[in-house]
Amino acid sequence: MRIDKSRLDDANKKDEARHKDHFDFLSNQLTMKGCDVESILKKLSDFQVAIPSWALGAGGTRFGRFGFQGEPSNLEQKIDDVGILHTLTKTAGAISLHIPWDVPKDYSAIKELANSHDIIFDAVNSNTFQDQKNAKESYRFGSLSNTNRSVREQAIQHNTEVIQIGDKLGSKSLTIWLADGSNFPGQSNFQTALQHTEDSLKDIYKTLPNDWKLFIEYKPYEPNFYSTVIQDWGTSFMLANACGDKAYTLVDLGHHLPNTNIEQIVSTLMLKGKLGGFHFNDSKYGDDDSTVGSVKPYSLFLIFNALVYGMENNPQNPYPAWMIDASHNIKDPLEDLIQSLEAIQEAYAKALLVDQKLLTGAQQNHDVVKCQEILQDAYRTDVRPLLEKARLESGGAINPINAYRSLQVRENLIDERGTDSVASGL
Numbered sequence: 001m002r003i004d005k006s007r008l009d010d011a012n013k014k015d016e017a018r019h020k021d022h023f024d025f026l027s028n029q030l031t032m033k034g035c036d037v038e039s040i041l042k043k044l045s046d047f048q049v050a051i052p053s054w055a056l057g058a059g060g061t062r063f064g065r066f067g068f069q070g071e072p073s074n075l076e077q078k079i080d081d082v083g084i085l086h087t088l089t090k091t092a093g094a095i096s097l098h099i100p101w102d103v104p105k106d107y108s109a110i111k112e113l114a115n116s117h118d119i120i121f122d123a124v125n126s127n128t129f130q131d132q133k134n135a136k137e138s139y140r141f142g143s144l145s146n147t148n149r150s151v152r153e154q155a156i157q158h159n160t161e162v163i164q165i166g167d168k169l170g171s172k173s174l175t176i177w178l179a180d181g182s183n184f185p186g187q188s189n190f191q192t193a194l195q196h197t198e199d200s201l202k203d204i205y206k207t208l209p210n211d212w213k214l215f216i217e218y219k220p221y222e223p224n225f226y227s228t229v230i231q232d233w234g235t236s237f238m239l240a241n242a243c244g245d246k247a248y249t250l251v252d253l254g255h256h257l258p259n260t261n262i263e264q265i266v267s268t269l270m271l272k273g274k275l276g277g278f279h280f281n282d283s284k285y286g287d288d289d290s291t292v293g294s295v296k297p298y299s300l301f302l303i304f305n306a307l308v309y310g311m312e313n314n315p316q317n318p319y320p321a322w323m324i325d326a327s328h329n330i331k332d333p334l335e336d337l338i339q340s341l342e343a344i345q346e347a348y349a350k351a352l353l354v355d356q357k358l359l360t361g362a363q364q365n366h367d368v369v370k371c372q373e374i375l376q377d378a379y380r381t382d383v384r385p386l387l388e389k390a391r392l393e394s395g396g397a398i399n400p401i402n403a404y405r406s407l408q409v410r411e412n413l414i415d416e417r418g419t420d421s422v423a424s425g426l
């Protein structure tokens with residue numbers, strides 16, 4: 001289904017007067033403080049976040065999965081769903097595919113479909129954490145780190161095939177996340193596992209087209225519960241350096257032990273020009289993959305403050321690839337993604353309000369109180385009217401959740417796809 005522009009305009013009419021009132025008030029306040037509102041609006045509309053093809057259906061846990069009616073059951077329907085998100089939010093202009101969950105059958109038809117929704121193909125993701133049908137070797141004891149050469153070769157080969165698939169779609173990056181590790185002390189030799197991983201990554205890197213990037217994702221635990229080969233940003237950074245200039249670290253917000261200072265990691269990586277990609281989600285305990293900003297919105301703001309600083313001051317770092325990596329066990333996945341997109345834009349807008357010059361001055365004067373005041377003044381500002389304005393000017397919805405509900409998008413999807421469609425993925 002596609003959202004009809006005139007119906008969206010009608011939905012917006014209900015919110016228009018309130019929006020104008022709120023925006024005018026905020027815009028005056030910000031202008032009086034010396035903010036350039038127009039430039040903030042432009043940055044907000046330019047900010048696009050890729051939607052992972054695996055987040056469009058209901059996720060699950062090892063204890064069970066509760067399906068969601070009207071889920072997309074093929075790649076075409078997933079792209080249509082991202083189209084819906086993009087029409088409403090104007091922030092979801094890209095999709096990220098996981099291979100082999102979402103291998104296109106007809107490449108030109110898929111590209112045409114994505115194009116018709118104004119969607120591009122962001123990073124492609126390889127999967128060596130599950131055994132694939134008819135595969136010769138098993139990843140039970142690891143993939144790129146496996147002690148068995150033919151398992152490593154199969155995993156390397158899979159990654160080069162993923163690059164070829166991405167290349168046909170216009171993707172420009174490959175994300176590798178390895179589940180490799182061990183479950184029990186003594187099971188694996190840390191040095192051998194790391195060396196094999198580095199050698200395998202270098203083999204994959206050799207096959208990367210010149211204008212591509214390789215993103216190396218890290219994670220401290222799960223599915224392995226004793227050790228993970230690429231457990232932290234330092235290991236990823238080291239491996240990226242060993243591969244070369246086109247290799248970068250990818251930060252997934254859920255892949256840190258509790259209370260890790262992620263904004264500091266972001267700053268270090270950007271200073272060294274090695275922050276390549278970003279996976280947004282939120283968590284209370286571990287890799288919970290909850291809605292972005294639902295648990296720790298202040299942390300998200302502090303991370304964005306580091307990102308904005310890096311984007312403005314670190315020309316050595318490429319513009320990062322943004323993606324949501326979340327899973328929705330009980331919510332409507334599309335509503336959840338709309339909430340995530342809103343939280344991302346909100347944290348970004350707040351970070352853009354931080355007066356960096358004033359902050360640097362306060363830091364140099366060791367005025368600790370002032371430093372905190374500057375950050376919290378930005379954080380406490382209700383920036384939602386800015387988001388509404390940016391969306392409205394790009395042709396989206398003033399309030400995407402309200403529009404989604406009043407246009408009965410889910411009901412229409414259920415009519416089209418039925419009540420028991422099932423999405424592929426986790």
Ligand code: LRH
Pocket residue numbers: 054125177217219252279287325426
């Ligand atoms: C691992 C991860 C990684 C995978 C995705 C499905 O936890 O974050 O990015 O590709 O989840």
Ligand code: MN
Pocket residue numbers: 177217252279325
């Ligand atoms: Mn991830």
Ligand code: MN
Pocket residue numbers: 252254255287325
């Ligand atoms: Mn994860």
